[in-house]
Amino acid sequence: MEQEELMQRIEALEQEKAAMIAAHAEELAAVKRAAAIDLALAAAGARNRKAVRALLDEEAVTLNGDGTAEGLEAQIEAIRQSDPYLFHGQEPKTVGRGFIPGESADVLPDAAPDPAHMTYAQLAAYLSERTE
Numbered sequence: 193m194e195q196e197e198l199m200q201r202i203e204a205l206e207q208e209k210a211a212m213i214a215a216h217a218e219e220l221a222a223v224k225r226a227a228a229i230d231l232a233l234a235a236a237g238a239r240n241r242k243a244v245r246a247l248l249d250e251e252a253v254t255l256n257g258d259g260t261a262e263g264l265e266a267q268i269e270a271i272r273q274s275d276p277y278l279f280h281g282q283e284p285k286t287v288g289r290g291f292i293p294g295e296s297a298d299v300l301p302d303a304a305p306d307p308a309h310m311t312y313a314q315l316a317a318y319l320s321e322r323t324e
Contacts (some may be wrong), residue, residue: 197249199206208280208299212229215292221255224251224255224259225250225254225261226250226252227266228255228259228260228261229245229248229250229253229261229264232261232264232268233245233268235270236268236279237280237281238278238280239278239279240278243278243281244268247271247275248264248267248271249267250269252267253267263314279316305318
């Protein structure tokens with residue numbers, strides 16, 4: 193009787209061990225997939241990886257034997273096309289004069305420059321432009 197109980201207990205522990213090994217393998221695969229996704233998003237120049245990740249279908253991403261993610265590049269490119277502001281280098285450059293340190297704030301952009309407030313190099317450049 194005691195032997196049967198021990199055999200049942202051993203069998204239950206072996207099943208529990210197999211379940212734990214399977215759960216660990218799934219968890220490890222999820223961590224590897226998450227790392228591969230993070231690396232791909234960093235390489236793609238994502239501004240906010242968390243925001244871009246929310247738009248990805250992570251279940252469709254599979255890992256190859258070498259650790260690269262399959263099915264991820266197409267998704268990233270689709271997000272880059274639909275939401276380019278989420279990636280670096282996608283916004284148009286603004287053309288403007290901007291703030292120049294040392295300049296007076298009361299000078300209008302279209303007004304003629306005041307030679308009294310110019311440095312010698314600025315005055316020389318200004319005069320050479322006007323005499324040519």
